[in-house]
Amino acid sequence: MGENGHNKSIVLPPTITVRELAESIEASPIEVIKTLMANGVMANINQQIDFDTAAIVAAEMGYDANLETQEAGSEDEVGEIPLWRKVIADEDPEELTYRPPIVTILGHVDHGKTTLLDAIRDTNVVEDEAGGITQHIGAYQVEHNERQITFLDTPGHAAFTAMRARGAQGADIVVLVVAADDGVMPQTREAIAHAKAAQIPIIVALNKIDKENADPERVNQQLAEIGLVPDEWDGDTIIVPLSAKRQEGLEDLLEAVLLVADNTDIRANPNGRVIGTVIEAEIDRSKGVMATLLIQNGTLNIGNIVVAGTAHGRLRAMFDHLGHQVQDAAPSAPVAVMGLNDVPVAGDLFQVVDSDKHARAITRERKNNLKSDAQREKSAVTLEQLFDQFQAGEVRELRLIIKADVQGSLEPIRSSLVDLDSGDISINVLHSGTGNIGKNDIMLAAASKAIVIGFNVEADSAAQRLAETEGISIRLYNIIYRLIEDIEMALKGMLDPETKESVLGHAEVRAIFRISRIGNVAGCYVLDGELRRNALVRVLRKDEVLFDGEISSLKHIQDDVTEVRTGFECGITLKGFNDFDTGDIIECYIVEEVPI
Ligand code: GDP
Numbered sequence: 223m224g225e226n227g228h229n230k231s232i233v234l235p236p237t238i239t240v241r242e243l244a245e246s247i248e249a250s251p252i253e254v255i256k257t258l259m260a261n262g263v264m265a266n267i268n269q270q271i272d273f274d275t276a277a278i279v280a281a282e283m284g285y286d287a288n289l290e291t292q293e294a295g296s297e298d299e300v301g302e303i304p305l306w307r308k309v310i311a312d313e314d315p316e317e318l319t320y321r322p323p324i325v326t327i328l329g330h331v332d333h334g335k336t337t338l339l340d341a342i343r344d345t346n347v348v349e350d351e352a353g354g355i356t357q358h359i360g361a362y363q364v365e366h367n368e369r370q371i372t373f374l375d376t377p378g379h380a381a382f383t384a385m386r387a388r389g390a391q392g393a394d395i396v397v398l399v400v401a402a403d404d405g406v407m408p409q410t411r412e413a414i415a416h417a418k419a420a421q422i423p424i425i426v427a428l429n430k431i432d433k434e435n436a437d438p439e440r441v442n443q444q445l446a447e448i449g450l451v452p453d454e455w456d457g458d459t460i461i462v463p464l465s466a467k468r469q470e471g472l473e474d475l476l477e478a479v480l481l482v483a484d485n486t487d488i489r490a491n492p493n494g495r496v497i498g499t500v501i502e503a504e505i506d507r508s509k510g511v512m513a514t515l516l517i518q519n520g521t522l523n524i525g526n527i528v529v530a531g532t533a534h535g536r537l538r539a540m541f542d543h544l545g546h547q548v549q550d551a552a553p554s555a556p557v558a559v560m561g562l563n564d565v566p567v568a569g570d571l572f573q574v575v576d577s578d579k580h581a582r583a584i585t586r587e588r589k590n591n592l593k594s595d596a597q598r599e600k601s602a603v604t605l606e607q608l609f610d611q612f613q614a615g616e617v618r619e620l621r622l623i624i625k626a627d628v629q630g631s632l633e634p635i636r637s638s639l640v641d642l643d644s645g646d647i648s649i650n651v652l653h654s655g656t657g658n659i660g661k662n663d664i665m666l667a668a669a670s671k672a673i674v675i676g677f678n679v680e681a682d683s684a685a686q687r688l689a690e691t692e693g694i695s696i697r698l699y700n701i702i703y704r705l706i707e708d709i710e711m712a713l714k715g716m717l718d719p720e721t722k723e724s725v726l727g728h729a730e731v732r733a734i735f736r737i738s739r740i741g742n743v744a745g746c747y748v749l750d751g752e753l754r755r756n757a758l759v760r761v762l763r764k765d766e767v768l769f770d771g772e773i774s775s776l777k778h779i780q781d782d783v784t785e786v787r788t789g790f791e792c793g794i795t796l797k798g799f800n801d802f803d804t805g806d807i808i809e810c811y812i813v814e815e816v817p818i
Contacts, residue, residue, distance in 0.1 A: 229286040234277070236289065237270045247283050257282050261415050262408075262621070262670055278415050306497045306518040306571065313491040313519070321490040321553035322363065322370035323483035324392065324516065327427075328413035329399030331653055334429040338399055338466035339375045345469055346476065360502035360514040360568075361556035362543040366476035371483075372516070372554045374501060392499045392516060392569070394488050395479055398450075399427045402436035402463070406444040409652070412670070414448060423486060424450060425460045425478050432465040490553035496520030496574035500530050500566045501556060504661075504684060511535075511562045515551075515572055522551045522574065527581050528562065531570030532588045534581035535562040565684060567691075568665060620712065621672035623663050624654040625679050631702075632656070635677060638706045642713060649709070659685050659696060668692040677705060703765050723813050727751020727788065731806040735793070743775075743793045744802040752787045753794065753810045761799060762807040769799040 232246060240258070244251040251267045257279045258265050265271055271279075277287035310318070327335045346364035361374045374393060396417040400410055417424050426445060428438055442452045442461065451457020460478045464471025497520065503513035513530060515522065522528075526537050538561040540548050551557040566572070575581050622639070626632045632654050643649050652672050653663070659674055659681035665688070667674050674681075674689070676698040681689065689696050699705040711723060733745035746753075753759070755776040761769040777793040778786055786792040794808065 229284050232280060232285045232287050234273055234287045236273050238276050239270055240265050240267050243276050243279060247280050247285050249283050254279055262412055264671060281418060309495055309497045310490055310519050313494045317491040317493060318489040319492060321488055322372050323394045323479060323488050324372045324554055325395045325397055325479055326374040326393035327397045327399060330407035330409040333399045333401040334466045335399050338427060339373060341466045341469045342373060342472055345472055359543050359556060359558040361516060369480055371476060371479055372556060393422060394486060395482055396422050396424045397427050398424050399429050400441055401430045402428050402438050402441055403430055403433045405441045423482050425482055426450060427475055428461050428463045429466050431463045432468050438463055490519045492521050492552055494520045496522055498572055500568055500570040500572055502568055503565045505565055509560055511565055512558050512560060513562055513566055514556055514558050516556050517551050517553050519553055524549050526574045527578055528572050529575055529581045529584050530562060530572035531566035532585050533562040533564035533566040534585050537561040619648050619650050621650045621652050621670055623652055623667050623672050623674045625659050625663060625676050626656055627678035629656055631677050635702060639709060642710055658682050661685050661688050664688040664692060664694050667694045675705060701765060703767060723811050726754055726757055726810045726812060729753055729808045731802050731804055734802050740795060742800045742802055743795050746792050746794055746808060748786050748788050748790055750788055752785050753792060755784045757810050757812045760809045762809055769796060772797045
């Protein structure tokens with residue numbers, strides 16, 4: 223299937239339901255759902271999937287999918303920018319010249335993407351006499367044999383998938399990192415699916431060949447099995463063995479990139495219409511909005527009026543990846559720009575427009591569209607909603623991205639979660655790391671339908687906003703058992719979706735009164751929220767849960783009460799628990815029905 227050019231062609235709309243897709247490719251909906259799952263997408267029969275996803279499924283069933291072209295709108299038709307590739311296709315062929323290839327590095331976690339990006343940067347970024355200090359702007363350029371190559375260096379799939387999600391297809395070539403000691407893993411497959419769907423050539427960086435247990439032959443075999451037949455076996459996938467750690471084989475990789483670039487039509491018109499992709503954007507305290515733009519056609523100049531997603535503004539300053547101020551930027555160059563009025567989202571297209579008025583009109587319209595889109599598209603991921611998606615088939619997987627304050631917290635969280643793995647529903651930790659939850663975590667979650675979990679960390683404001691628009695659930699914890707329990711609930715929720723737990727409040731045990739016939743009464747002080755007579759409680763001592771069950775009596779002074787609020791004292795007895803100690807925390811919670 224797939225690679226040999228014998229596929230049937232099919233035209234698909236930007237979004238399609240699973241059922242419609244099945245009909246168009248003459249497959250059963252079940253087959254489509256299974257293929258989606260194999261690619262990490264959980265969908266039911268009536269769910270809308272986007273074109274990229276549909277194309278992956280279609281490809282696996284022997285169809286080349288093409289995106290239905292929209293009515294070619296006029297330049298003024300706001301909210302509808304043509305893709306940059308279309309812009310280039312519309313340029314006068316005579317004007318098109320070579321531009322540096324844009325490369326993105328994908329691969330399974332820990333296979334060495336970051337190490338490789340750093341190694342290439344360290345050994346190949348040309349620094350001028352002034353010795354510019356490398357800036358992290360989300361991309362950098364290297365020179366090899368006097369030709370330039372642009373690398374996107376946003377970690378993982380984030381930038382790439384975000385771009386694809388917005389139809390921008392930011393890269394020309396994918397370098398797929400596969401660790402020679404570990405071989406093809408789930409995210410390796412995912413990366414291949416992304417690259418194929420975007421019709422971007424793949425070069426395999428067979429990393430870690432320095433390791434004793436490296437087994438390149440086995441990896442070649444695995445790659446061949448999934449359609450990447452090594453060139454040394456007469457296939458057309460270039461496989462470059464290297465060691466990112468020892469900085470060996472890097473030149474061969476750059477050589478391979480240029481070779482593939484020469485066989486791919488990578489051109490642009492430097493004098494043409496200016497369009498490209500936002501790679502990163504953030505608010506800098508002193509500089510205001512800083513956005514990294516990757517120019518894909520035309521030349522960007524200081525003073526240009528730019529529309530990027532729903533942001534716009536006149537460019538006041540531009541910096542290259544070495545931190546130098548520049549006046550203009552040519553195709554394939556990444557530049558950090560100042561002057562936008564708002565933070566665009568990575569993956570947004572940007573373009574230069576002729577007037578401020580035009581820019582405002584476009585962004586206003588887009589904001590309106592976004593609002594209605596947001597309502598439509600919130601199909602995404604919350605723990606409670608997952609159940610539906612899991613119902614669609616036999617494979618059940620909960621995908622998580624975990625951020626914690628310190629490395630030491632990650633391991634216990636990971637291992638406790640793996641213990642929850644019931645065989646029926648598996649837990650897949652796609653990514654874990656230390657530090658606050660950032661936009662990249664959300665993008666990765668959005669692209670892979672994962673939930674983001676934070677332990678003793680926060681989500682930064684850009685991440686919160688993005689999570690909001692993408693409909694991604696962020697869950698923050700500071701007690702491990704709560705985290706584990708929630709996930710356990712979620713797993714159970716997949717079987718029984720109607721309930722959700724909410725904590726009402728906490729009280730601290732300050733004294734214990736022994737009363738014959740009744741047992742021990744805990745004299746408590748309500749720290750936050752409230753205790754309710756008919757709710758459930760847990761008794762917590764350090765991180766341990768000593769009891770989980772019902773209240774048998776709740777009194778304030780002498781009276782039986784239905785609730786006790788923050789700042790008040792109460793006496794409590796529990797059904798089946800007597801062993802209170804001062805300092806114990808009583809957590810009161812209810813289990814509610816969740817409207818579906
Ligand atoms: P990423 O998750 O794909 O970005 O992987 P990293 O770049 O963080 O690498 C994961 C681990 O593999 C780190 O401990 C690296 O030092 C190690 N590593 C990366 N490349 C090599 C290599 O070529 N050889 C060896 N032995 N270790 C490597």
